[in-house]
Amino acid sequence: MISPRSVQYAKAREPLALNEGARKPLSELEIQARFFNGEFGTKFLTSDSARVEILHFGEWNREAGPDFKAATLRFDDSPPVRGDLEVDWNARDWERHGHALNTAYENVSLHLYIEESGCAAFARTPLNRAIPQARLDIEISNSPSTAKHDAPVNIEDALSIIAAAAEFRLHRKHLAITSASVLHGSSASLFHSLAGCLGYKNNTIPFLLAAQRSGLNRACGVHGESILFGIAGFLEPRSFDNADSTTRTYLKPLWDYWWTVRDSFSKLILPTTSWKLSGIRPQNHPHRRLGALATIASGFTLLRQAAATTDMACIATFFNQLYHPYWSHHWNLLAEPLERCVALVGTDRTNDILINAVIPSLPIEQALVELKKIKGPFPSGRVRRTLEWLTGEFSSSLAASAFNQQGLLQLYADFGHLTAQEALERIRSIKSQTSPRDT
Numbered sequence: 001m002i003s004p005r006s007v008q009y010a011k012a013r014e015p016l017a018l019n020e021g022a023r024k025p026l027s028e029l030e031i032q033a034r035f036f037n038g039e040f041g042t043k044f045l046t047s048d049s050a051r052v053e054i055l056h057f058g059e060w061n062r063e064a065g066p067d068f069k070a071a072t073l074r075f076d077d078s079p080p081v082r083g084d085l086e087v088d089w090n091a092r093d094w095e096r097h098g099h100a101l102n103t104a105y106e107n108v109s110l111h112l113y114i115e116e117s118g119c120a121a122f123a124r125t126p127l128n129r130a131i132p133q134a135r136l137d138i139e140i141s142n143s144p145s146t147a148k149h150d151a152p153v154n155i156e157d158a159l160s161i162i163a164a165a166a167e168f169r170l171h172r173k174h175l176a177i178t179s180a181s182v183l184h185g186s187s188a189s190l191f192h193s194l195a196g197c198l199g200y201k202n203n204t205i206p207f208l209l210a211a212q213r214s215g216l217n218r219a220c221g222v223h224g225e226s227i228l229f230g231i232a233g234f235l236e237p238r239s240f241d242n243a244d245s246t247t248r249t250y251l252k253p254l255w256d257y258w259w260t261v262r263d264s265f266s267k268l269i270l271p272t273t274s275w276k277l278s279g280i281r282p283q284n285h286p287h288r289r290l291g292a293l294a295t296i297a298s299g300f301t302l303l304r305q306a307a308a309t310t311d312m313a314c315i316a317t318f319f320n321q322l323y324h325p326y327w328s329h330h331w332n333l334l335a336e337p338l339e340r341c342v343a344l345v346g347t348d349r350t351n352d353i354l355i356n357a358v359i360p361s362l363p364i365e366q367a368l369v370e371l372k373k374i375k376g377p378f379p380s381g382r383v384r385r386t387l388e389w390l391t392g393e394f395s396s397s398l399a400a401s402a403f404n405q406q407g408l409l410q411l412y413a414d415f416g417h418l419t420a421q422e423a424l425e426r427i428r429s430i431k432s433q434t435s436p437r438d439t
Contacts, residue, residue, distance in 0.1 A: 003167050003171075003368075005163065005164045005167050005168075006164070006167040006168045006170075006171045008164065009164040009165060009167070009168040010168055012426065012429055013168075013414045026089075026114075026138070027205075028067075028087075028088075028089075029205070029209070029274075030205045031087055031089070031114070031136075031138075032060070032067055032087055033205055033208050033209050033212065034138075034205075034208075035057075035087055035112070035136065036057055036060060036068070036212065037176075037180050037184075037189075037192055037208060037212070038176055038177075038178075038179030038180035038181075038182070038183050038184070038189075039176045039179075039180070040136045040137065040138065040176075041137075041175060041176070041179055042054045042055075042179050042182070042183065044112070044134035044135070044136075045134065046110075046132040046133060046134045047091075047121075047132070047133045047134070047135075048132060050075055050076055050132060051075070051076050052073055052074070052075050052076075052110060052132060052134060053073065053074045054071060054072070054073055054085070054110075055072040055073065055074060055080055056071060056072040056183065057071050057085070057183060058070040058071035058072065058082075058084070058085070060212075061084075062267045062268070064104060065084075065102075065104035065105065066084035066085060066086045066104070066105055066107075067084075067085060067086055067087050068084060068085040068086075068087075069084050070082055070083075071083060071084065071085045071109070071110075073109055073110060075132070081109060082109075083107055083108060083109025083110065084105070084107045084108045084109060085108065085109070085110050085111075085112065086099065086105065086108050086110075086111050086112070087112045087113070087136070088111070088112070088113045088114075089113065089114050089115055090113060090114070090115045090121075091113045091115065091116055091121035091133060091135075092121045093113065094111055094121070094122075094123040094131075094133075095121075095122075095123075099123070100123070100124050100125070100126065101126055102126065103126050105125060105126070106125045106126060106127060106129075108123075108125065109131070109132070110131065110132055110133075110134060111123040111131050111132070111133045111134075112133070112134050112135070112136050113133065113134075113135060113136065114135065114136050114138050116135065121133065152390065152391045152392035153390060153391060153427065153428070154391075155391065155398075157428075158390055158391050158398065159398075161390070161407075161411070161427055162390075162398070162404050162407035162408060162411070163403075163407060164407070165406075165407035165408070165410035165411045165414070166371070166403050166404065166406045166407030166410065167368065167407075168410060169406050169407065169409070169410040170359075170360060170364070170367055170368060170371060170406065171364060173356065173360035174360045174361070174362075174364050174367060176360075177189055177193060177357075177360050177361045178361075180192065180193075181361070186361075187216055187300070187304060188215075188216045189361075190303075190304075190307065190357065190358075190361065191211055191216045191219065191297070191300070192208060192211050192212060193356065193357035194211075194293065194296060194353060194357055195207040195208050195210065195211035195293055196208045196211075196356075196357075197349070197353045197356050197357050198289040198290075198292055198293050198345075198349070198353075199286070199289065200280075200284050200289070200349075202276040202279075202280055202284070203275060203276055203286050203289070205274075206232070206270055206274040206275050206286070207286070207289070207290070207293070209270060209274070210228055210231050210232045210270065210290065210293075211228075211293070213231050213265075213268040213270075214227045214228050214231050216297070216300070219293075219294070219297040220297045220298065220300050223257045224294055224297050224298065225254060225291075225294035225297075225298070226253070226254040226255075226257040226258045227258070227261075227265070228290055228293060228294050228297070229254055229258070229290060229294070230254075230258040230261075230262060230265060230269065231265060231268050231269055231270065232269075232270055232275075232286070232290055233269050233270045233271065233272055233274070233275075234286075234287060234290065234333070235251070235254060235255060235258045239251065239333050239334075240252075240255055242334060243333060243334070246326075246337065247326075247330070247333055247334075250325075250326040251333070282331040282332070282335070283331065283342070283346065285331050285332040287327075287330075287331075287332040287333050288327050288330065288331055288332060288344075291324050291326065291327030291344070292322065292327065292344045292345050294324075295322050295323070295324045295327070295344060296319075296322065296345075299318070299322070302318060303315075303318050306318045307358065307361075310362060310366070312354055312358070312359075312370060312373070312374070315354065315358055316350050316351075316354065319345040319349075319350040319353060320343065320345070320347070320350060322343075322344040322345050323341075323344060324344055327344060328341050328342060328343075328344050329341060329342070348377045348378070351374060351375075351376075351377055351402070352377065354370075354374060355371065355374060355402050355406070359371050359374075371402055371403050371406065372401065372402075372403045374401070374402040374403075375400060375401060375402065376399065376400060376401055376402040376403075376404065376405040377402075377405075379394075379396075379399040379405065380405075380409075382408070382409060382412045383399050383405050383408045383409065383412075384399070385412070386408045386409070386411050386412045387399055387408055390408075390411065390427070411427075415427065
């Protein structure tokens with residue numbers, strides 16, 4: 001059941017969610033990966049006010065033409081139809097990109113976009129068939145204003161606002177995971193969510209792409225680690241030639257298998273530009289995190305058994321006990337061995353997995369209870385800045401729980417691009433719609 005507070009928060013943020021001027025364009029690859037993962041839902045309202053539901057996304061097209069081929073859709077209460085899907089940033093990109101003159105787009109049944117056009121936009125095929133258009137609601141964070149406001153909210157109001165934002169955020173994640181489970185199955189959905197968590201904030205999308213393109217069944221197979229590293233683009237001659245003897249011993253079986261199947265995966269291999277390798281902590285290096293994902297995949301049956309208990313301690317134990325003979329002793333493929341064995345998935349990353357992948361997959365009422373039980377990680381810069389912006393100072397007690405941190409992160413995403421005064425007015429409008437007694 002959706003809490004009234006979550007619904008009210010959603011209404012309060014609606015005017016801001018449509019403020020495209022504050023948004024930063026995402027890459028097409030990121031949009032497609034998140035869309036294919038069900039993050040933006042499966043039910044939309046077209047510009048002509050027709051209801052459309054995507055029953056199956058079809059195949060991700062990596063050739064020229066529409067982004068997704070042979071999808072299954074239902075318009076209003078009509079029988080399902082097959083057709084292609086095209087996803088663009090702006091509603092007018094259909095014309096700008098020349099799709100109206102390209103016969104490869106003749107079978108497109110739905111054009112999805114993120115940014116509304118300043119004037120009327122239309123999508124038609126080369127044979128002049130009108131194509132329904134629908135908007136994707138994408139949340140993009142912007143840094144809170146550094147301006148100071150004169151009247152920060154009091155603690156009681158702050159708690160109410162944070163709780164409303166946290167419940168909204170949890171419900172949004174729950175819907176995304178539910179959509180992904182319907183589209184790809186609960187196991188594949190969990191695998192994709194875990195990959196995103198291991199990517200951390202810098203490499204979430206390439207990790208998601210690696211998981212999507214390898215597929216759960218292949219990743220769980222005997223050669224899963226080889227396929228994951230190969231698709232990630234990490235199995236290249238230089239990674240082998242420049243390695244020490246221990247790393248060569250580790251890479252050789254991965255290398256031997258990958259080069260027998262590399263041609264069949266050639267269009268799936270991520271470019272090196274997809275990855276951010278600089279400015280990150282050694283333990284977050286994508287090489288090591290991908291090794292962790294491969295280890296999780298090899299024990300995925302045990303993970304599913306632990307997840308079925310819905311006992312967070314039991315699930316955390318699975319991650320805490322993960323071990324890899326190479327990656328438990330190395331940061332990356334070029335680094336010297338570590339002096340001692342280091343946890344493959346540490347406590348903070350395990351909590352992140354519970355907060356962002358496991359708990360949102362539970363029934364929403366149970367998810368809310370579990371989220372309130374978990375202690376949050378060390379407060380991030382976004383959490384600190386948003387709390388200072390909201391109350392006038394940072395309070396460790398208000399930032400201690402995962403529940404409060406999730407609320408602060410949502411406030412950061414929704415109101416960060418406003419001036420302090422504009423944000424304060426909008427936050428107070430949320431307060432006027434919620435009750436501290438619900439906290």
